[in-house]
Amino acid sequence: MKLLKFTFALFACAILINCSSDDDDNNEDLTDEKGDLILKFDNAVGDYDFIFETSYTKSNGESYQLNNLKYIISNVRVTDTDGNVYTYPAEDNAFIVDELDGNNAGEIFITLDDIDAADYTAITFGIGIDQERFALGAEGQGDFLDLASEEGMMWSWASGYKFVRFDGVFTTSTLTDEPLNIHMGSVGSSLDNYREVTLSFPNTVLVREDKTPEIHIKADISKVFDGATSVNFSEGYDQVHTDATETPVIANNMQTVFEVHHVHND
């Protein structure tokens, strides 16, 4: 009987130790396990899905139609339930989200391959390319330089990236279908327009070798013009390139564009 009690106590201890040493409900050992994570970007204008050549109206009554919509995402990292941060390998950690690459539903997919298996609660990413990466010269850009160049995300007259590229036309009370070009980026090392956003997941995202969750990120691009600051096309925000006053406003507005709409655990 004594022996039985002792055994039972030992058993309880073992369970306790097991529980405290691992937050997972099922005592799963995820060491060295890798899995994939899919980011699904869905551009929208408020409650409407974004569609090319469709007119959208801003808060001040000005309207716009776009035929080109792309932006750079980089330095993607995810935080797990223990607060550990997994950062995607630097050399592969820059992407272009191009509406033209979208499926019929206008969804653009980025797959993060072989990330640490864990239970993730939040994602952080940068909009554009940070100064540190740019300062590495050719070493830091790798193949992304070619991609950005092909996608028209680099200036040819200055060596820098366009972080955001919106091309189309705008209409105001006095002007009709005038050219609209929002090309925002950092300017060498003299103007830093790189921004980061952190988005929490509504429920935990489980990455496993055999489970590839999808994070549905909604990008409300109307906030580029009606975000932290509302801007008017008629006041110079129809052509935004490297201007030291206008580009930070667009960069700050871009920071308000993204939200995690929902996640699919596989």
Next chain:
Amino acid sequence: MFQSFFNVLIMNKISVLLLIVIGILSCSEASDIVKYEPVTLALEIPSNFPDIVYNLDNNPLTEAGFELGKDLFYEGKLSSNNAIACAFCHEQAFAFTHHGHNLSHGVNGGVGFRNAQPIQNLAFQTSYMWDGAASHLDLQPIIPLTSDIEMGETFSNVVTKLQAEPYYQEKFTRAFEDGEVNTENMLKALSQFMVMMISSNSKYDKYVRNEDNVTLTELELNGLNTFQNKCATCHATDLFSDQSFRNNGLSINPLLNDQGRYDILEDPNDLYKFKVPSLRNVEVTYPYMHDGRFSTLQAVLDFYDSAVVDNGNVDDVLLRADGSYGITLSDYEKESIIAFLYTLTDDQFLEDERFSEY
């Protein structure tokens, strides 16, 4: 009997010799296998220069990298018509400027809107181009390579062209650990070549470093003295540029209406500002100014003395006591400054075979 023994011996000797020859041949064949065996290139920083800006840790200099960079610098395939190499507008004898051209021309008859700058001492510079449009040497070649009026190409096209050539496959293999013919390695190789292009052995350099008992003439010394008093605020250090952007009061050419650094950040304070150019090898880099409007140094000094115009944003350093802009210079001062500037000509650099095409 004895004779035949000798014959055998001789025959044997020949076979041994043959064997040795074959051995050597196959040895040399073996060492011809193309691979990455980096031979470090040392960069000597002249004692009268400031610190290097370029970060060599991200792109260590090697002999093979430098040689590849040189090949690429002289390679027409970097342009859309396969004819316009970097060296087309950057000729060594003129400190790698476009001899005599105020503005350079590129593919499809395009004409640029600024004067080609010399390629020298770039590892010490904080920005590139007249308006500082590039802040990293590796990324500077993007501008001329992709510009419609210069080389008019895309990186992917250039890489495809180079990949098709066994010559370049071999060169890239020798120069880089991953051996890949790609944009990153192409830009790194070009930087390695350009980083090595240091001009630091002019008569002036030898004088300030007390080398070879070099002395300056009285005229040159007076020129140096006046230069230090009246020019060296902007043309500072032995790089002869403080690397700042300044508006020196040139009249605006309405045909070009070049707003200089303003185009980069659209900051009104940057209107008509251009990067202070180095004066090294200035004797051979004519014509002068961002648009090559002055063909002689005399014209340049005459301009500073009496032709600076108030275009609304002229640098305060040029403001005279009477409220006008310019640098007052006597005829003798101009003559002596020019004599001094000629001491900045570095024939060793202009003829250095390491940087020559042939």
